[in-house]
Amino acid sequence: LAKTTQPISMDSYEGQEVNITCSHNNIATNDYITWYQQFPSQGPRFIIQGYKTKVTNEVASLFIPADRKSSTLSLPRVSLSDTAVYYCLVGGYNQGGKLIFGQGTELSVKP
Amino acid sequence: EAQVTQNPRYLITVTGKKLTVTCSQNMNHEYMSWYRQDPGLGLRQIYYSMNVEVTDKGDVPEGYKVSRKEKRNFPLILESPSPNQTSLYFCASSHTAGTNFYEQYFGPGTRLTVT
Numbered sequence: 546l547a548k549t550t551q552p553i554s555m556d557s558y559e560g561q562e563v564n565i566t567c568s569h570n571n572i573a574t575n576d577y578i579t580w581y582q583q584f585p586s587q588g589p590r591f592i593i594q595g596y597k598t599k600v601t602n603e604v605a606s607l608f609i610p611a612d613r614k615s616s617t618l619s620l621p622r623v624s625l626s627d628t629a630v631y632y633c634l635v636g637g638y639n640q641g642g643k644l645i646f647g648q649g650t651e652l653s654v655k656p
Numbered sequence: 657e658a659q660v661t662q663n664p665r666y667l668i669t670v671t672g673k674k675l676t677v678t679c680s681q682n683m684n685h686e687y688m689s690w691y692r693q694d695p696g697l698g699l700r701q702i703y704y705s706m707n708v709e710v711t712d713k714g715d716v717p718e719g720y721k722v723s724r725k726e727k728r729n730f731p732l733i734l735e736s737p738s739p740n741q742t743s744l745y746f747c748a749s750s751h752t753a754g755t756n757f758y759e760q761y762f763g764p765g766t767r768l769t770v771t
Contacts, residue, residue, distance in 0.1 A: 577757040588660075588746050588762030589699070632699065637757040642687060642706045643714055646699040 549633045549647035556653050563620045565650050567633030570614050578609060578616045579634045583649070589632060593618070620652075628654045658683045660763035662747050668769045669737055677732045677766050679747030686752045688730040689714070689760070690722065692743040699746070705730055706752065737770040744768075 550568040557563045569578070577596055581589035593600055595607040595616070606619040620627060630649040660681045669675055681688065689704040691714075701714030705724040719741055721733040730749075734741060744767050748760040 579757070579759065581760075586744070586765065586767075588748070588765055589760075590762070591759035594757075594759060641712060642689070642704045643712070644689070644701055644704070645715060646691075646701075648698045 548645065549635055551631075551633055551647050551650045553648065554651040554653070556655065557623055558655050559624055560622050563623050563627070563652060563654075565618045565620075565631055565633075565652070566615055567618070567635075567647065568615045569633070569635045572613050572635050573637070575637045576613075576635050577637050578607065578613075579636075580605070580607065580618045581632045581634065581646075583630045583632065592631075623652075623654045625654050625656060628652060658761065660747055660749055660761050662745075662763040662766050664766060665764060666767050668771065670771055671738055672736050675734050675737060675768075677734075677745060677747075677768070679730045679732065679763060680728050681730075681747075681749040681761070682728065683749060683751070683761065684727065685749035685761070686727070687760075688724065688747065688749045690720070690730070690732050691746045691748065692716065692741075693746065693765075694743050702732070702745075737768075739770050742768060742770045 579594040580592045583589040593605045593607045597609050600607045608617040630651050632649045633647050636644045663678045686707045690702040691699045700716045703722040705711045747763040750760040751758045
């Protein structure tokens with residue numbers, strides 16, 4: 546199973562772009578990369594998912610280089626409400642459904 | 657409304673008293689999973705189920721049991737709770753299609769305290 550490594554914490558200011566990188570050196574061929582956001586005492590919420598290259602939705606972009614050994618979640622123009630913990634998850638059902646979350650990155654957005 | 661529900665949301669119990677935390681989803685998802693979350697340790701998978709009558713151990717299954725008799729329900733059973741099972745528990749579900757991997761929907765969480 547692919548183990549993920551993320552920065553423990555990051556600080557930013559309102560209006561800035563934030564990039565959070567996740568390292569997953571032993572990602573398997575069929576693994577997907579998924580990012581979740583979690584607020585205190587709430588369940589994680591899906592942000593974005595990708596397999597390769599770039600994926601963009603209404604809230605974020607996900608950049609995956611060709612070797613897929615890392616991925617970067619990009620949050621454009623963050624606001625105070627983006628203060629949360631962000632988790633990178635690498636996995637797929639080809640491994641039977643066992644999933645391992647990383648430690649998460651605590652993002653603090655300041656005014 | 658598509659959702660995953662858990663009950664109870666809060667529970668304080670004593671060591672050794674069997675308890676069940678229920679989880680139900682209304683999205684007809686095949687995959688369901690239980691996680692526990694402890695400070696500094698992130699989310700750790702306890703058990704998961706790929707479909708009805710199919711369950712398997714996650715990363716931290718010791719002291720827990722699960723069953724999947726119906727597609728919508730995936731209860732977590734603590735036969736003899738101990739203080740080290742004090743934690744915040746999340747149930748999640750997702751659709752599967754072969755090996756395709758879809759987003760998980762998480763429940764609101766159950767905060768369990770074992771004294």
